[in-house]
Amino acid sequence: MSLLAVNDLDLRIARTGQTLLRDVTVSIERGSIVGLVGESGSGKSMFSLALMGLLPNGIEVCAGEAEVAGRSVFRGASHSYDAAARDRIALVSQNPRAALNPTMRVGKQMVRVLRERRRMGKVQARDESRELLRKVGISDPLRVERAYPHQLSGGMCQRVVIAMALSVRAPVLIADEPTTGLDVTIQAQILLLLKELMADGDRAVLMVTHDLAVVSSMCDQVIILYGGQVMEVGPTRDIFRDPVHPYTRFLLESLEDHVPSADDIGDQVTEASVDFSLAGCRFAKRCPFSTDVCHREVPLARRSETRTVNCHHRGVS
Numbered sequence: 001m002s003l004l005a006v007n008d009l010d011l012r013i014a015r016t017g018q019t020l021l022r023d024v025t026v027s028i029e030r031g032s033i034v035g036l037v038g039e040s041g042s043g044k045s046m047f048s049l050a051l052m053g054l055l056p057n058g059i060e061v062c063a064g065e066a067e068v069a070g071r072s073v074f075r076g077a078s079h080s081y082d083a084a085a086r087d088r089i090a091l092v093s094q095n096p097r098a099a100l101n102p103t104m105r106v107g108k109q110m111v112r113v114l115r116e117r118r119r120m121g122k123v124q125a126r127d128e129s130r131e132l133l134r135k136v137g138i139s140d141p142l143r144v145e146r147a148y149p150h151q152l153s154g155g156m157c158q159r160v161v162i163a164m165a166l167s168v169r170a171p172v173l174i175a176d177e178p179t180t181g182l183d184v185t186i187q188a189q190i191l192l193l194l195k196e197l198m199a200d201g202d203r204a205v206l207m208v209t210h211d212l213a214v215v216s217s218m219c220d221q222v223i224i225l226y227g228g229q230v231m232e233v234g235p236t237r238d239i240f241r242d243p244v245h246p247y248t249r250f251l252l253e254s255l256e257d258h259v260p261s262a263d264d265i266g267d268q269v270t271e272a273s274v275d276f277s278l279a280g281c282r283f284a285k286r287c288p289f290s291t292d293v294c295h296r297e298v299p300l301a302r303r304s305e306t307r308t309v310n311c312h313h314r315g316v317s
């Protein structure tokens with residue numbers, strides 16, 4: 001059974017009617033890490049925020065449904081977000097300092113979460129907090145508990161945020177660019193930590209990233225997003241070995257000479273920003289294979305046993 005199942009999610013800007021995400025479907029099995037990959041502006045964060053019930057004002061779900069651990073989170077435009085879902089989804093975002101309260105010591109924040117969300121007594125919450133901080137690789141939890149977030153490094157703050165995510169025992173973890181802004185060694189440590197935390201097989205992780213190197217080292221499956229539309233979905237190894245969609249090929253070709261950084265991908269997008277008003281395939285304007293139909297009609301999914309490709313011209317065998 002999928003721990004996270006999102007079907008045909010459409011998000012739009014209420015004022016203009018512009019569609020930001022179109023027919024996005026994501027399914028993650030227990031024990032699995034799925035990468036949601038896309039350039040800047042492709043809609044990765046909007047997808048995470050919709051799942052957390054934290055969409056900015058003026059952006060709304062107009063179709064689609066989401067379930068976590070078999071329970072509905074939202075269904076279509078008419079049903080509002082079920083706030084109880086926040087106990088089932090935890091977010092580790094790219095700005096750990098902003099996720100923590102700057103005016104409260106780390107230990108107090110941890111204890112508060114455990115008391116409120118897991119109904120623990122004070123002493124039990126303090127013991128559990130220390131245990132969780134050790135679990136995320138903090139060898140001196142007493143020092144960290146006494147610190148305010150600004151007294152800790154970015155990597156240490158991210159470990160604390162991951163400990164908080166674990167404290168609510170949510171079965172689904174959304175890691176939204178969790179290593180952005182950290183230096184390379186710390187990035188590797190945080191990714192390793194996330195992988196280790198998956199070892200018990202009880203959780204599912206959605207790894208939201210623009211970084212294909214992160215995907216190749218972390219994810220079992222990958223979803224390639226462009227302009228709010230899914231281009232291709234499949235097992236990471238297969239997609240890296242044999243990309244089918246022209247956009248996936250383009251992304252992987254840019255990896256051949258070097259591992260792209262956020263800046264590289266950002267530059268590409270500024271050159272050819274997404275046309276959200278396009279009726280057909282969002283990639284059509286940049287695609288060397290596009291024909292009239294690509295500009296007119298949304299491509300139907302072509303599926304094999306393991307792969308889905310949304311392209312008028314490229315099928316999977």
Ligand SMILES: Nc1ncnc2c1ncn2[C@@H]1O[C@H](COP(=O)(O)OP(=O)(O)OP(=O)(O)O)[C@@H](O)[C@H]1O
Pocket residue numbers: 013020038039040041042043044045046047056057058059210
């Ligand atoms: N508050 C808002 N109102 C209207 N449109 C918005 C708002 N926030 C973001 N958008 C638009 O939604 C689209 C998707 O943005 P989103 O932040 O989800 O992209 P992303 O893939 O997460 O990018 P990045 O990697 O840069 O964070 C973009 O075109 C963006 O301009």
